Amino acid sequence: MSKEVNSESVSLCPLNTAAAPEQELLCIFGTGDLGRSLGQRLLQCGYRVVYGSRRPHSCGPLPPGTQAVSHGAATQSANLIFVCIHRQNYDFLQTLAPQLNGKVLVDVSNNLKKNLYPEANAEYLQRLIPGAHVVKGFNTLSAWALQNGPSDSNRQVYLCGNMAEAKQAVTETATKLGFTVVDRGSLSAARELEDFPLQLFPEWRLPLRLAVGLTAAFFFYLIIRDIVYAYVVQGKDVSFRIMVSLANKVFPIVSLIMLSLCYLPGVIAAFLQLYRGTKYKRFPDWLDRWMLCRKQLGLLALAFASLHAMYTLIIPIRYYVRHRISEITISQIRENITYKFDTTMAWRTDSYYSVGILGFGLYILLGISSLPSVSNVLSWREFSFIQSKLGYLTLFFCTFHTYLYGWSMFLKPSYYKWYTPPAYMLSLVVPSVVLVLKLLLLLPCVDRTLTRIRQGWEKTDPENDSKKSLLT
Amino acid sequence: MSKEVNSESVSLCPLNTAAAPEQELLCIFGTGDLGRSLGQRLLQCGYRVVYGSRRPHSCGPLPPGTQAVSHGAATQSANLIFVCIHRQNYDFLQTLAPQLNGKVLVDVSNNLKKNLYPEANAEYLQRLIPGAHVVKGFNTLSAWALQNGPSDSNRQVYLCGNMAEAKQAVTETATKLGFTVVDRGSLSAARELEDFPLQLFPEWRLPLRLAVGLTAAFFFYLIIRDIVYAYVVQGKDVSFRIMVSLANKVFPIVSLIMLSLCYLPGVIAAFLQLYRGTKYKRFPDWLDRWMLCRKQLGLLALAFASLHAMYTLIIPIRYYVRHRISEITISQIRENITYKFDTTMAWRTDSYYSVGILGFGLYILLGISSLPSVSNVLSWREFSFIQSKLGYLTLFFCTFHTYLYGWSMFLKPSYYKWYTPPAYMLSLVVPSVVLVLKLLLLLPCVDRTLTRIRQGWEKTDPENDSKKSLLT
Amino acid sequence: MSKEVNSESVSLCPLNTAAAPEQELLCIFGTGDLGRSLGQRLLQCGYRVVYGSRRPHSCGPLPPGTQAVSHGAATQSANLIFVCIHRQNYDFLQTLAPQLNGKVLVDVSNNLKKNLYPEANAEYLQRLIPGAHVVKGFNTLSAWALQNGPSDSNRQVYLCGNMAEAKQAVTETATKLGFTVVDRGSLSAARELEDFPLQLFPEWRLPLRLAVGLTAAFFFYLIIRDIVYAYVVQGKDVSFRIMVSLANKVFPIVSLIMLSLCYLPGVIAAFLQLYRGTKYKRFPDWLDRWMLCRKQLGLLALAFASLHAMYTLIIPIRYYVRHRISEITISQIRENITYKFDTTMAWRTDSYYSVGILGFGLYILLGISSLPSVSNVLSWREFSFIQSKLGYLTLFFCTFHTYLYGWSMFLKPSYYKWYTPPAYMLSLVVPSVVLVLKLLLLLPCVDRTLTRIRQGWEKTDPENDSKKSLLT
Ligand SMILES: Cc1cc2nc3c(=O)[nH]c(=O)nc-3n(C[C@H](O)[C@H](O)[C@H](O)COP(=O)(O)OP(=O)(O)OC[C@H]3O[C@@H](n4cnc5c(N)ncnc54)[C@H](O)[C@@H]3O)c2cc1C
Ligand SMILES: Cc1cc2nc3c(=O)[nH]c(=O)nc-3n(C[C@H](O)[C@H](O)[C@H](O)COP(=O)(O)OP(=O)(O)OC[C@H]3O[C@@H](n4cnc5c(N)ncnc54)[C@H](O)[C@@H]3O)c2cc1C
């Protein structure tokens, strides 16, 4: 079969396939795609490879320089064995248990779905062959990466296993192949490793759904209030406003609500702790889950805020805006009116912009500090200073920005088209509540109690005490 | 006591509290908040826990499934002991020295202030019980993280200790609890680890103070020159300009000054080395400290530059600006004037914007390259190419941008209100000096000498030589 | 000689130079700059240091507290020896082979150019003294960092070597000096480590050249079409447009082309795999190289897109634009015309901006996900979801943005000045081709075959089969 192999491919390993004396022999069980890909890569990095196969004579094309023999034969020559077989076929390995005694077995398998089996593949393998040292690893890589070496998404190889020496041996091989190894502890972490490649942003789902839901709802609300209203009541077609004007109302609203939803659970948690008088009772499930997706809520809020910033900045180059402005100027001249400069208006709008920009600056700071490499170099005190203290400041600035935008609008009935309040008012409800509750928590007496509770103090009411003496 | 415990909380560890045979028993000294929090977490991750207490029968509620016994009894059953006691109470541990021989003691303690004690808590513990293997660790985590497992700010656990095996054992436990371990070497690093949780941006203090000081000073200067002057001399109230116009003068000024302060120490250092003829004499203290906060100076300068960018981009949507523009247009018509298009003006302003944008782009590149994860993948040559070469280019662009802004303003007496120069001129002093000095350093003859000095060459003037022969 | 030494410099190591009993003695071969710098740092961190020199009595000033003796004498007292000698002088070390037996030799050397010698310095050293344990390391640091401890660019020390214990010993020392150690495997990685400090963005060269080339070409094209044409045909000097207007045409064009060049190789690769019916044949060299610089292509494209965004946002504050707008308004009044509001125009321009902003948002998301610390926490599935799926979406948005910009311009002969098409049309060619090809690949039948091929399936045409049976 005329088959070229990727032998000169991009590889940092020396190609001393022939000369070097200390070439190690590795064994691969399974001649499928994974086995072949891995074998090629090992060859490129100067290893010798032998395949173990159930049908050594009819197992299809293998990388040149390798051969397939029976599992038993393959086992004898190597100490490190990559198991590139599907889990369904593991059971036959049991028959090889004696030969596999003391060998290092690398389980690279993945499943098609989560929770398909009661135990992790690697743990199952270990149970089948208790005498072998099973190491879970490489499964977070794609077959493509196994064949071609690391690229951006997969420079890291996660390993776990119960025996340090076995992991060390696999680590050596992985580093030779160009990967960076992260040790994840004992084999009980295998389940986690096997779930890793299957996940697609699990912790982003809820926040994303919320964002999409809010966006859709407010778009709908604004289309009714702005577009349909103008069409029905004033007979004007302003549908073109959907693209920028409406979007630039929806984005800041969603951003502000999501930002406040990011700080609401913390406040609720604090009140719950105050009420219960202890921090050792666990939070209700919904609160727990909510608190765990605050980072994602916050980052999505930042994304919406950035869109708001961009949409705001292009306002003056829009055709519609330019047309309006020249229209106003022209009508001023034709009708010989002069609008007097209104200092209050100047103060208000300038403050409005200024507060918005400062809030956005802090927003971005929060975003930067949540980059893994940045949060890793921060101490816990520093991180929570930024996320909690500056986070509340951000929320305050953004809420204030929105109040300044509204100004006295809420007093004018003309803004309540069809008896509905302007959308910006709706967006102010949650942030205002959060800020007021937070203020309450900052009252010295409340703050003192809360601090004590968080340091482990517990309110022991007499009832409890008597119960305790009865029970213990 | 009716007490629920966070037993189903968010944990990736299997909850095989009952079945698994190989459950390890760990011991915790101390039943305070830290001890209880840590104990809960260990239980959740499948360990068995026993508490050592001075008053085992009256030590308050413990996580269910654990019990408190005397320190001696607790010690016997476990090899790994977490010491969750305050340092003040360490001394009594001395009495346990024989039982603790060969055990691994994890010191998780922190102090309330830096330099409270002459030696690190962990070193003190090691001195008290020389036969034990003390490992410092987990102290960079909050009690909250110890109880609930890692979150963003504290995925990493720092360890240090003198014995590799002891560290290995603690590492295993930490990875099981979900943390990533960073080994910081021998126990002499304990002090550093104990100081870590206490710090709140120590290296940012000086640059921040400088930034605040400069901002306040220039705000004051501009309020006098712009607002007060207009009020006193022209009788106009332009106080609204504070919010945006003034801010947008102060921010670029502070940014430019801080950027130049970031490159000034390098130039001073170079001249000092040239003058001394050696690189082996240490710099004066102030220069050392200055050089160590250049990163922070630079990043703050970038923050101010970004604010400047935002404030500039909102200019055309400001009420004041729109009003002015329409006023000008209207007056042109009413008075029937036509302003001719001025090509020089167009060239100048466009260049001004263009140079500013390119400078800002480079600025951001500097910022990106100082993210830890980015600077880690750069070689030293690459990093200093960006920070030094492109950094000077940034400084040049930003300075040039300011000169273009000023243009011929410095020639017109009307700009020197109350005999004070416009603020932008003040901001040009330091950058111009830095650039000129840098140009001098780039002269071939100077550059050659400097390079030789930095490669270790030393000027040996005759006087020195004679001294040397006398002394050695 | 009156020589102060940097002894109080910025160091986190305790300065227990005198008291501590367990001070380790290290040996340094070579008293040049590197040796002296390293020695100083070691002293500061509490080690004792002895120098090995060929002329121990005339080797110039050494850090106080150290002394130079003969190589042989120096060797006896220490187990860890830093070899700070140039490779050219290694050969004399052979004479010391017996004394160096079992010692750890740290090779810190670098070469002036790549591929100067057939084998890595460290491998050469190992060959000269087979009985020693050579560890390559510290060479990625500058002498400056060796003397002063880690700073931002060089917190990480890369090590490689064949013996784990030797590496462990060097690791201990490096962590004591304040560095973080990354183990790069066996000594065969030494070459890579020695090349690392020499490189200056090697993988950025090609994309950078491409970007510069495209920018220059389009600038030239547009100067002809816009500036020269206006001058020759209309007799107007609009040269000032170079600074902003032209730049803001060139940048988006280059960005779009580079973005599409980032996705073109993937499409070509897919068609090649379809045509060949296998994924095991390696790609032609040019394609391989192209695919390896896609990240850089993409990031440069993002940089150009950001410049485009900034240049667009400053449009309304430009003198030229303000002048034009007021001119138009004035002429409307003087000539008493009223431009009617054109809803189609409003829809089109607003869509144009909106699509552009969304595309830019995705662009930035791609950029963020390619930060090392972010891509490290993503699973391979997540990373390729962002880079591939959202990447194509970005390309689609940006292309659509450009089509909306062009609108019906391509129908109007007046836009074909001197029979050349507007530049934006040229920029649409590659992206359109890429998108069409990608659409073809998404057809169910094609997609199915491709997926099978990528899972390892191979088309076995009869010819091949017969060949195979003949050959094997
Ligand atoms: C742009 C952006 C980025 C963000 N990135 C992140 C991120 O990377 N990571 C992240 O986690 N969040 C992130 N967030 C969300 C948010 O900023 C943080 O969750 C923030 O810490 C919430 O502050 P808090 O004071 O409400 O909550 P917390 O500080 O978590 O406190 C709230 C509650 O938690 C409990 N608690 C916390 N600490 C203790 C303790 N020591 N002892 C006892 N109980 C305690 C208490 O019940 C308390 O009431 C981000 C937000 C934004 C807008
Ligand atoms: C946005 C932004 C981000 C920044 N981020 C960072 C950052 O992450 N990290 C950081 O350090 N700085 C950062 N800076 C600050 C600044 O860019 C750097 O400090 C830059 O390296 C200074 O360049 P330099 O040429 O003046 O100094 P250097 O390259 O440090 O040289 C100046 C002096 O240092 C000494 N020196 C340096 N190298 C040697 C050597 N090999 N041998 C002998 N002596 C030597 C010499 O005395 C020399 O005169 C940042 C700046 C900005 C604006």
Ligand SMILES: Cc1cc2nc3c(=O)[nH]c(=O)nc-3n(C[C@H](O)[C@H](O)[C@H](O)COP(=O)(O)OP(=O)(O)OC[C@H]3O[C@@H](n4cnc5c(N)ncnc54)[C@H](O)[C@@H]3O)c2cc1C
């Ligand atoms: C701002 C920005 C940042 C970027 N950052 C990065 C970055 O950090 N890292 C990066 O790599 N790219 C980056 N890129 C470039 C680009 O987004 C990616 O390369 C992207 O993955 C290309 O997608 P694709 O679908 O064309 O290619 P791929 O997903 O690589 O697929 C293309 C071809 O590769 C081969 N292939 C890939 N996977 C397999 C497989 N599993 N089995 C068999 N064959 C396979 C096939 O031949 C396939 O036809 C960036 C781009 C931009 C605009």
